[in-house]
Amino acid sequence: MIMKNTLILFCLKKILRLMLLMAAVATFSYVLVSFSPVNPVDAYLGTAILKVSPEQREIIAKRWGLDQPPVERFFNWASQLIQGNFGLSTIFNEPVLSVIGKRFVTSFWLMFLAWTLSGIFGFVLGVLSGTFENSVLDKSISLYAYTMASTPTFWVGMVLLTVFSIQLGWTPVCCAWPVGLSPEQATLGQRVHHLVLPAFTLSLIGIAQITLHTREKTIEAMNSDYAAFARAQGEKDLGIAFRHALRNVLLPAVTLQFASIGELFGGAVLAEQVFSYPGLGKTTVEAGYRGDVPLLLGIVIFSTLFVFAGNTMADLIYQAVDPRIRKTGGLI
């Protein structure tokens, strides 16, 4: 009963925080965007700017509601937003939500694969590295992780693209499905084939943080009293690591992995740009580049929600898994 109540209280608190956060993010980003010197009509027209008469420009501006004062525009936009209408994307000419929905599905598989890979490999590497502290294995894993932490994602993507797609020809050079096909026509095999290299790029970078963090925690656990006791009983280092330290290290690692979703999203923007992968990241860049304000604002709000979902998930897992929090009835 107590458990149930705390859970309801927890959820209510989270929902309240989410609503406040969303309102703040929406307001801030709207104010920011309205300061932009980029004229949305000019950005939309691009090179066709010379072919369009002033009258036509006025019609476009009127259709987008640009003839109204900014404050009024903000309240119009906000009231529509509350009803779930994010407006029309100017570059795709369809509702923002449907653009985000379609693109996010494409991005989701990329991010999910990269996230899972980096989580598993990062954790295992971190535990190994921490168990055999100061060995050659530890030094090479740390060197790798520290180097990856200071390497730009897009450059890794470019190097992999050059080696595997262009020189070796193992993977396709661009896109999420073969050129000329629609996404429905492409087979699962083709989709995975296009997905492999971007996901690999993302996880190569994503591994760094989780490895370094797990390494620290493992070293801590290996120097603890229970590890010393197990060692006195004749347990080998690897046995201590996997039978005793693992559970203690796993929890912070899971939290970190869920909290790293924001970084993952940022990495996806860069990887999608390099591999011309038509996901949400590439759409973000296009929206910014071509002045599609409704879409850009929609993506900002959506990505905030996405990050929030990741953090909440981490909290919930903590509640469910950590006996210290479970028994005290949730001190969050």
Added chain:
Amino acid sequence: MNVHALLPMDRRSRTIAVILGCLALFACVFTGAWLYGDRGEVTALTLRKLPPSLQYPFGTDWLGRDMLARTLKGLRISLRVGLTAAGCSAGIALLLGLCAATLGRAVDAVITWLVDIAMATPHLVLLILISFACGGGEKGVIIAVAASHWPSLTRVIRAEVLALRSSEYIQLSRQLGKRPLYIARHHMLPHVLPQFMVGLLLLFPHAILHAAALTFLGFGMSPHTPAIGALLAESMRYLSMGLWWLAVAPGLTLVITVKAFDILGGNVRALLDPKTCRE
């Protein structure tokens, strides 16, 4: 940094060596870019698409421009942008952190809330949004990076000052009737300065990387400025023609630069931390 355990030096001399190395790197980049003059921008159509050689260590691009000169200029821009942005960002963090911890609960609540909001949106999306708001350009990149990197350092400084507040000499100063601002400036600032320096040094590599990413995506410097991000974005079009050196060398120098400053930050932090300084 474990890598350096191989060197038979204590942390102090190692840190000094790293500082000297970073200064040398700075000097090399700036004098190199200065000595090359406009060589990275003049086109020489007879020297197009040369692979790396002794005369052109980084090769030449599709217009015959020397890639080494362009890379050095790009690094110079990166260092300049990174330093300015990291400096501004750390300044904001110091100010907000001090204010949050000294000016009462209302200010603290507002600043903590601001930190939460700034951390709620993915970094890169925030960067794109801010640079869009500034209309791009070098100014846009600097503002975007500066405005998005302060939250974590603000938290650190706030926590540090909150811990300081209950210490005896500050209590005493308050009993003597000193104003909060006086206490903040004369008692707290000197104490958080080492934390601030470390935070600044560790922000610097991040700032360089994010500035390069933003430029790579096309939100930064104009394509005519040889910034590292712009160089790499341009080289994307020529990768399929086998001009791999256009991407490899500039990227590698960027990684080395960022890593050098990362090591510097890590060493200084370990040196200033009472737990690890005697290792």
